[in-house]
Amino acid sequence: MANISPAFVTTFDVMVKQAFQGMQSLAGTCRERMNVEGTTHKFPKIAQGAASQRIPQTDVTPINAAYSTVSVTLEDWNAAEYSDVFNQAKVNFDDVRELSQVVGNAIGRRIDQMKIDALEAASSSLTVADTIVTTGSATASNLNVGKVIEAARLLDANNVPAEDRIFLAHANSKAGLLGDERAVSADYHAARALASGQVDTFMGFKFVFIGDRDEGGLAVPGASKRRNFAFHKSALGYAQGLLKTEINYVPEKTSFLVNSCLAANAVAIDATGIVEITCDES
Secondary structure, eight states: OOOOHHHHHHHHHHHHHHHHHHOOTTTTTTEEEOOOSEEEEEEEEEOOOOOOOTTTTTTTOOOOHHHHHHEEOOOEEEEEEEEEHHHHOOSSSSSHHHHHHHHHHHHHHHHHHHHHHHHTTTTOEEEEEEOOOOOOOSSSSSHHHHHHHHHHHHHHHHHHOSSSSSEEEHHHHHHHHTTSSHHHHHTTTOOOOHHHOOOOOEEEEEEEEEEEOOOOSSSSOOOTTTEEEEEEEEEEEEEEEEOOOOOOGGGGEEEEEEEEEEEEEEEEOGGGGGGEEEEEOO
């Protein structure tokens, strides 16, 4: 058995965590609970209440706001790769750093996918029809200003706070939005999105764009019909119980097995704060 320094294992573990925290696209976009003990976590959910008029010399009337919880069951995942001792002697780059990036990125994308899957499973009644466009046309369209406005209207109607709103969309949808004059023209706003090729914030949303992913990414349930999502940070929850890295020598393979272990999952806490936007990418 090869002697592996504990300092080496700790260093690699820290590098993996730095990599996944830096590369995942949806970090900080939801309620997060770290260091969960056990296999499940319950996010508290409190319904709204109404004030009552005071009547002199009578007891106050409680709001009686309903209290409930939304449970999420943690899933176990591995991101593992072998580092051959012979290859380590032949390459001219830092194998540890390269492996930490590969493993860290895999973990980061998996965490993103957990959140996307939770949005998909929300079964929200709030949807933006594919025919909502900027002009008067009723044909299907890609992402445009009209759909962003409609998503904001649906959240506003449900009294969702204007702060901490996220708009998650595919890169193909960004191309559609940049093709809408109202999103890029300085006559409408000063962001000059077309000049930079980016849309960061618009209509109160923080935009996050992702591309195709092996983990699944944003689903295309119909022909060229992509599901994008607008949601409030408090409507989505992420719970994590374990994230650690193990490095073991496998003599049969003359290699070190680097394995990062993740126990986590995400859940939609309040579907009234999640809007599904269908975009035609054809």
